[in-house]
Amino acid sequence: MDVSYLLDSLNTEQREAVSAPPGHALILAGAGSGKTRVLVHRIAWLMQVESVSPFAILAVTFTNKAAREMRSRIDELLEQPAGGMWVGTFHGLAHRLLRMHWREANLPENFQIMDSDDQLRLIKRLCKSLGVSDDKWPPKQVQWYINGQKDEGLRANHIEHFGDEYTRTMLTVYTAYEEACQRGGMVDFAEILLRAHELWLNHPGLLAHYQRRFQHILVDEFQDTNAVQYAWLRLLASNGSHLMVVGDDDQSIYGWRGARIENIQQFSTDFPGAHTIRLEQNYRSTGTILKAANHLIANNQGRLGKELWTDGQDGEAISLYEAFNEQDEARFIADRLQDWLNTGHQLSDAAILYRSNAQSREMEEALLRISLPYRIYGGLRFYDRLEIRNALAYLRLIINRHDDTAMERVINVPTRGIGNKTLDTLRAFAREQSCSLWQACQQSIELNLLPPRARSAIEGFMRLIHGMEQDSADQELGDTVNLVIQRSGLIAHHEKEGAEKAQARLENLNELISATQSFAEEWQDQDDPFEEDAQSDTERAILSTFLDQAALDAGESQAPESDDAVQMMTLHSAKGLEFPLVFMVGMEEGLFPHKMSMDSINGVEEERRLCYVGITRAMQKLYLSSAESRRLHGDVNICRPSRFIRELPGTLIEPVRLKSEIRRAISTGRPASSISRGTDIPDTGISLGQRVRHGKFGEGVVLNYEGSGSHARVQVNFDDAGSKWLVLSYARLEAV
Numbered sequence: 001m002d003v004s005y006l007l008d009s010l011n012t013e014q015r016e017a018v019s020a021p022p023g024h025a026l027i028l029a030g031a032g033s034g035k036t037r038v039l040v041h042r043i044a045w046l047m048q049v050e051s052v053s054p055f056a057i058l059a060v061t062f063t064n065k066a067a068r069e070m071r072s073r074i075d076e077l078l079e080q081p082a083g084g085m086w087v088g089t090f091h092g093l094a095h096r097l098l099r100m101h102w103r104e105a106n107l108p109e110n111f112q113i114m115d116s117d118d119q120l121r122l123i124k125r126l127c128k129s130l131g132v133s134d135d136k137w138p139p140k141q142v143q144w145y146i147n148g149q150k151d152e153g154l155r156a157n158h159i160e161h162f163g164d165e166y167t168r169t170m171l172t173v174y175t176a177y178e179e180a181c182q183r184g185g186m187v188d189f190a191e192i193l194l195r196a197h198e199l200w201l202n203h204p205g206l207l208a209h210y211q212r213r214f215q216h217i218l219v220d221e222f223q224d225t226n227a228v229q230y231a232w233l234r235l236l237a238s239n240g241s242h243l244m245v246v247g248d249d250d251q252s253i254y255g256w257r258g259a260r261i262e263n264i265q266q267f268s269t270d271f272p273g274a275h276t277i278r279l280e281q282n283y284r285s286t287g288t289i290l291k292a293a294n295h296l297i298a299n300n301q302g303r304l305g306k307e308l309w310t311d312g313q314d315g316e317a318i319s320l321y322e323a324f325n326e327q328d329e330a331r332f333i334a335d336r337l338q339d340w341l342n343t344g345h346q347l348s349d350a351a352i353l354y355r356s357n358a359q360s361r362e363m364e365e366a367l368l369r370i371s372l373p374y375r376i377y378g379g380l381r382f383y384d385r386l387e388i389r390n391a392l393a394y395l396r397l398i399i400n401r402h403d404d405t406a407m408e409r410v411i412n413v414p415t416r417g418i419g420n421k422t423l424d425t426l427r428a429f430a431r432e433q434s435c436s437l438w439q440a441c442q443q444s445i446e447l448n449l450l451p452p453r454a455r456s457a458i459e460g461f462m463r464l465i466h467g468m469e470q471d472s473a474d475q476e477l478g479d480t481v482n483l484v485i486q487r488s489g490l491i492a493h494h495e496k497e498g499a500e501k502a503q504a505r506l507e508n509l510n511e512l513i514s515a516t517q518s519f520a521e522e523w524q525d526q527d528d529p530f531e532e533d534a535q536s537d538t539e540r541a542i543l544s545t546f547l548d549q550a551a552l553d554a555g556e557s558q559a560p561e562s563d564d565a566v567q568m569m570t571l572h573s574a575k576g577l578e579f580p581l582v583f584m585v586g587m588e589e590g591l592f593p594h595k596m597s598m599d600s601i602n603g604v605e606e607e608r609r610l611c612y613v614g615i616t617r618a619m620q621k622l623y624l625s626s627a628e629s630r631r632l633h634g635d636v637n638i639c640r641p642s643r644f645i646r647e648l649p650g651t652l653i654e655p656v657r658l659k660s661e662i663r664r665a666i667s668t669g670r671p672a673s674s675i676s677r678g679t680d681i682p683d684t685g686i687s688l689g690q691r692v693r694h695g696k697f698g699e700g701v702v703l704n705y706e707g708s709g710s711h712a713r714v715q716v717n718f719d720d721a722g723s724k725w726l727v728l729s730y731a732r733l734e735a736v
Ligand SMILES: Nc1ncnc2c1ncn2[C@@H]1O[C@H](COP(=O)(O)OP(=O)(O)OP(=O)(O)O)[C@@H](O)[C@H]1O
Pocket: 009, 010, 011, 014, 029, 030, 031, 032, 033, 034, 035, 036, 037, 038, 248, 251, 282, 283, 284, 575, 576, 577, 578, 616
């Protein structure tokens, strides 16, 4: 049988790995060196050459998407479906086992999976009934404790304590929590793994069955396995199976969720005689991108050490764009993407990577503005996110009490004792009287149709909305939004969710404040600067326009999978993927590295690995960008560029200078050199780069323009007031 097609497209070390005789193997290799490719070819090789049945193969990937991709690549190679093979994530595989062996796992047949919201709610109830004060022991902390122990494979009765109050309290809740879950037939995420491990431990017969079945176990992204996952693998592979793991210690980015890089070192001890193979040739990125990645990661201590090289071209320099602010950054990127599309490329070949989800909003707006389709990978678009929809619903009620959708959404969020029964009564009333829910509330109070408790809850809600309206009457839009978020109780409501989720939701709510502030500013810039009357009327008008805009943004459905669209995702979810064009945005201290990780060396090193993951996603061209000022959580912050930019060799980086001029050149398709400082803005007597004075904003430099003559708009970077777009004929700029 000719199997050369399985090896032809591989280098010597990759071939060695793919065609190794059965045995344990550790493939330790940097980003883009073909680890995943080796796994795929190895599986095909096992089936074709070693005649291994697909039933005897178990492959573990990091995401479900990666699992699907792996399966389809194998099918492609073999030109037939490899049915019967198990491919999935640790969670997916463990869950499958529990469903099949629920009895042995001591679970009811219809056991339920609890997500982290359900888990937190349960913990809160338990704390209350146990008399554990949630001021002293916040339920989120208890949740974090329980999950952390489970990730380490520890149940309450495994944990020793020496009488300290903290451990004693945590253990009390942990024990009660385990009992409650068991009674209710519920498992949380960490429990799925822990139970699957116990399934092996408690049922040697079952373990032996799977040990016999899975002769070959292959694991991708091994550096991000946690203690339970590794223990589960070790047991499964301990009786004659062959375990091949591939990983890169430099790409371990889930330490905060219990992943252990040490598992890589431990592997050779636990599986003596394991074949170690290193792959150092990178096939993904240009020489420049690779050198940058190598240089950056060299700043980490205690690495297992490897240097990637490529025999490909050096390629283009890494472009660094230092924007004035986050809007300028987003616009710059949108322009580059438009250019990419205009020059015959696919949008889906481009990715925007950011550190936290909230950062997507500015980018989404810039892309919507120029109608470039985008897709958010592994997350919702900003205006589709639960917390944002909740906050917007309150704002909509301020403007219009008869907005039933908004009313339905928040009348009992956060919970204020307005139950489904009451709501049903109100809905029926509204239907009969053909009135809005709000009116139904008013009238059923007047007619005394509601039981006292429901009545007072509804009155409370109506007072809340009235109060919000009155107290925000002459406030600026950003302050109104802030007031609504605070008073509605949404912050507290979302804070109760699991740690990770709550953090993201709060960041998003704060981002909404920023969004409205810049929206209001833009609105004012567009306004005639000499007409400043009718202030509070304008504030409501701005709010209402903002809400329309947000509804439109949310209404634009996400581009379907098959359509060509820019890919947007967090750095964490970019793991394992590759794109010809990559933008890493928000490269600023506090944002990336994230402020929560900046205090410890370990924290910064994990952020640096995340940066390494980001850089090594790029195949041809990498853009880094930072903003000199950024609105974050409602405040404008002056930002310092990320230390990670400084850690890259200067020779590989080309700063994008004359920011807006180049941006303009890109968007108009004119070469940058034809627009330079001193270019006259047609029929205006003003030129780019000129210093000017404005009656209100003071002195600044003209950076950019649109249009000509009386229609011209100019962008001026004011020394004190920052960058603004002004209509030239109103602005009355004087040359300085
Ligand atoms: N020998 C080879 N010849 C040509 N292209 C290759 C070779 N090996 C790998 N590639 C290509 O290089 C790219 C990176 O490969 P792959 O995704 O398998 O790397 P990886 O080590 O898994 O990366 P990561 O660490 O990011 O997960 C892919 O496009 C792959 O098809």
